[in-house]
Amino acid sequence: MKTPLAGILAVLLLAISCLGLAQEEAENTRWFSIDSLNAGLGEPPEKIERRTPRDAVRSFLTLTEQEDYSAAAHLLNLLDLPPNEQAERGAVLARQLAAVLQRGEWINVSSISARQDAMVMSTSDQSSRAGQPRRNLELASLELDGQSYEVRLGRYRMGEREPVWLIAPETITAIPRLYEKYGPSWLEDHIPERFQVSFGVLKLWEWFAIPIFLFIIGAAGFCIHALMGLLAARLPAGLSSVFSQMIRLPMALLTMSLTAQWLLTYVVSFSGVVTAILRGLLVIILAWGVGLIAVRLVDTLLIRMTRRLVGEIDDTKSRDDRQLLTTLHALRRAVILITVLAVAIYVIAQVSLFESLGVTLLASASVVTVLVGIAGQAVLGNILASFQISLTKPIRIGDLLVFEDQWCYVEGIYYTFIRLRTWDERRLVVPVRYFVSKPFQNLSSKNAKLCRPIVLTLHISADVATLREKFKEFAMAEEQVIDHHTLACYVTGQHEATQEVSFYLMGPEPMCAWAAEAKVREKLLAFIRDHHPEWWPRAVVVLSDHDIARGDTPAHRRIRRPATLEKLDEGTTKGADAPSSE
Known part of the structure; x- marks a missing residue:
């Protein structure tokens, strides 16, 4: 009988010890156990609140402000x-931390958190805790x-x-x-x-x-802007x-x-609210400036390669040159997109945007995404269509098109629109999605040569x-006529007393x-x-004897020409108008 009782008691003691260890481990996750707490400071004043994290921070900021x-x-x-040393050093450290x-x-x-245990209640940012x-x-x-x-x-x-x-x-x-860097500045010591x-x-x-701070950095930027303008004017073309x-x-x-950062580091320092705002703005301005310089450098290289390899943007250049220019413009758009993404990532990383905005931004991220998607649907569609044109190349920079009965050259392919130069030096700006949804003729798809007909009745x-x-004889005398072996003349139609010669x-x-067609x-x-x-x-008019007897001759009445001749005359005169797509 003693052996079973001894076993039962051993199991109960083991269970009790396990429960004690579990309770101790649970307490260790809720606070840090210490033997003494600021023994050199004495008892804390009643106005100090230390039960929750929010109370502790608010009390510290209020007391240091006072x-x-x-x-x-x-x-x-x-x-x-x-x-x-706690009494003397503690006051100094409190003042320094407040300044930091x-x-x-x-x-x-x-x-x-306003809870005593600082328990994480939301699962949006720290789901594991x-x-x-x-x-x-x-x-x-x-x-x-x-x-x-x-x-x-x-x-x-x-x-x-009680834990504090x-x-x-x-x-x-x-x-x-930290106080050496974030403490009062030289200027603040003299205020x-x-x-x-x-x-x-x-x-x-x-x-x-x-x-005054904003005026100084604005004046510095204005001076550099003016100096760069003078430098551009002095440099050779x-x-x-x-x-x-x-x-x-x-x-x-x-x-x-850079001027603002230098002033904040060596001359003046502001409160945390102003510093946080200025820091974010300075990071954005710095990243945006570097990104713009990178894009401008790509633009300059693109201009140089365009002048060197392609020259004037028209379809007189070879197909390879025009395709190269189109590829360069597509490369520019890719560089811009990569630069924007890099700048955005850098700004978010430096400003700690998501940490600053916290749970509110994350909770509303889906709503913002939907709104941006709806508002920017047209823009995103144009950007995707622009990259589609760059990859498939149905048109190239310099191609001659007939778009909606307009003769025009492709002068530029951008993110959201295509710029076309008409034959009379006007500019058509067409959204990319609208352009790809409409049929058009690419007269330079294979080569720039074009056969033109002259029809005479x-x-x-x-x-x-x-x-x-x-x-x-006339065609061979024209410099703008090529491939003389293709010159041809045929009768392509006949109507009563007329014939069509093409x-x-x-x-x-x-x-x-x-132009050669019009001259010939x-x-x-x-x-x-x-x-x-x-x-x-x-027109041939046949008069009967009865008409002659009545005096009904062409001199006494108007002779109407056959409708077929009037229509043919209209078609003949139409060929001398502005360039058509035929």
């Missing part, structure tokens, strides 16, 4: 300091000499006392070094004490210093002057950003052999072919008018 640094020291865990937090990074108190208590929180992260120093809160319990939240000892150790008082969210002197002119704005942005008695010889000639490109037509018409006027179409 310059009660001795009371604020009770919110620091001075574990690494001897008790006899004021200038280093703005802390949003409302975003700090959802529903678990925490005993260590990060308030801010500051950069110093290329290393990151964190300002952290910890939850501590001494004996059976304090600034962690590892943060206390780094305060002196009278009466201007150091708070006025709203800023100190009184900051309301005067910020406009060429790519160097073009590049100098193109980077005036990016250089001004870079100058403004003449009397049935006209000698076609004579016309053929004269046509070849002449065909070849031009090096459509505009030259149209003029010479043919002049030859017929001067040497064979009887070849013109004429």
Whole structure:
């Protein structure tokens, strides 16, 4: 009987010990157990709240704003300091930490947990810690000499006392070094004490210093912009002057950003709210300026390669040259897209955008995505269609098109639109999606040569052999007519007393072919008018004896021409108009 009872007691003792260990382990995840807490400071004042992280931070900021640094020291865990130094050193460290937090990074108190255990309630940002208590929180992260120093809160319990939240000892150790960088600036040390008082969210002197600060960096940017303009005007005409002119704005942005950073580092420092805003703006301006310079450099290289390899944008160049130019423009768009993405990623990484906006931004991300998708559907569609044209190349820079009955050259293919130059030097700006959804003729798809017909309606008695010889003579005399072996003359139609005579000639490109067609037509018409006027179409009127007896002769009435001749005359005169797509 003793053996079973002994076994049962052993199992019960083991279970009790396991429960004790589990309880102790659970407590260790809720707070840090310590033997003493700021023994050299004495009992904390009643006005200090340390039960929750939010109360601890709010109490510290309030006490340091009131310059009660001795009371604020009770919110620091001075574990690494001897008790006899805690009172004196604690007040100094509290003042220095307040200056660091004021200038280093703005802390949003409302975003700090108001629970005693700091349990994560939302699963949007820290799903792995959802529903678990925490005993260590990060308030801010500051950069110093290329290393990151964190300002952290910890939850501590001494004996059976109630746990409290304090600034962690590892943060206390780094305060002196952080104060050297983020402490009061040279200018602030010389500002009278009466201007150091708070006025709203800023100190009184900051309301005067910020406009002066903005004016100085704006003046620096304006000066660089003007100097780059003078440099571009003094340089000899060429790519160097073009590049100098193109980077005036990016250089001004870079100058403004670097000037502001120098002033913030060596001359003046502002409150955390202003510093956070300025830091974000300076990072954006710096990244945007560098990105613009990269894009302008690509544009300059593109201009140089265009002038060197292709020259004037038209379809007189070879197909390979026009395809190369189209590829270069597509490369430019790719560089712009990569630059924008790189700048956006850099800005987000430097500004810590998602950490600053927190749960609110993440919760509304889906709504913003839907709104942006709806609003930017046309823009995104045009961008995708632009890349589709760049890959498939149904058109190239310099191609001659007939788009909606307009003769035009492709002058540029951009993200959202295509710029076309008409034959009369007008510019058509067509959205890319609209362009690809409409049929068009590419007269330069294979080569620029174009055959043009000349159609004349003449009397049935006209000698076609004579016309053929004269046509070849006139066509071969024109410099803009090529491939003389393709010259041809045929009778392509016959209507009662008339015949249609068609002449065909070849031009090096459509505009030259149209001009040669018009010149040769003029010479043919002049030859017929001067040497064979009887070849013109004429109406034949047959009068009966009864009409003659009545005196109804052509002199007494208007003779109507056959409708077929009127229509043929309209078609003949139409060929002398502006270039058509036929």
